[in-house]
Amino acid sequence: MQHQIMNFVALGANPAADLSALSLFMTANWLVKAIMLGLLAASVWVWAIIFDKSIKLRRMKAAAADFEEQFWSGGSLDQLYEEVGKAPSDPLSATFAAGMREWRHANERGLTSSGAMRANLAQRIERVMSVTVSREMAQTERYITVLATVGSNAPFVGLLGTVWGIMHSFTSIAAAGNTSLAVVAPSIAEALFATALGLVAAIPASIAYNKFSSDIARFGDRLDSFVTEFSAILQRHLEERG
Structure with a gap:
């Protein structure tokens, strides 16, 4: 009976704790605070990458759609190169510009006169465009690995904060000798808040990574198809000259 009275007094002496996000952060252990700040920064970074x-x-x-419309309109490729060659605005026009630049350079040097040179030229133009595709895709895929890293690791980082926070809470509770719910609940809540932040950072990152990876892969296939088609067009021009 005396023990129940003491617990009742303890509950009366500890009013309802503030369990707001700011309060949970401010009362957390220093390591848990560092983990929370890191997860919050990771979440901001993830959303910045998503919007970008x-x-x-x-x-x-x-x-790319505008360029393809111009390319397949039947107009002069030289004129199209004059329009987009100096400052390509997208990977598709940059790939076209690289191929046309090599084609013009070969024409200026007279490398399209003999059969052997024409065969080597076709391979070289295709190789130049493939290198351009690789470079453009590497630029497009920049920061995508950040989404994968945050998506796979943020929950574990949050769990680390939770485990550490609970250990610290139990130590404090044992030292105080008070196990009432009013004393235990805030400490457990602030520890679990770290796991929640980890999920908040990880879920959007995982979804965005899968979406962007799929979109970029499809665009890469689009570029590869253009390289093949444009190479076939240039090859046909070389054969007509022969």
Whole structure:
């Protein structure tokens, strides 16, 4: 009976704890605070990458569609090169510009006169465009690995904060000798808050990584198809000259 009275007094002496996010952060252990700040920074970084990639991929697809419309319109390739060759605005036009630049350079040096030179030229143009595709895709895929890293590791980092926070809480509770719910609940809540932050950072990162990886892979296939088609066009021009 005396023990129950003491617990009742303890509950009365400890009013309802503030379990807001700011309060949970401020009362957390220093290591848990560091983990929370790291996860919050990772979440901000993830969303910055998501917005940046979303805008860039949308613009890139629109620019590629405009370029393909011009390319397949039946107009002069030389004129198209004059329009986009100096400052390509998307990977597709950059690939075209690289191939046309090599083609013009070969024409200026007279490398399209003999059969052996024409065969080597076709291979060289295709190789130049393939290198351009690789470079452009590497630029497009920049920071994508950050999404994969955060998506796979943030929950474990948050779990580390939770485990450490609970250990610290149990130590404090044991030292105080008070196991009432009013005393235990805030400590457990602030520890679990680290896991929640880990999930908040990981879930959008994982979804965005899968979405962007799929979109970039499809765009890469689009570039590879263009390289094949454009190489076939240049090969046909070389054969007509022969």
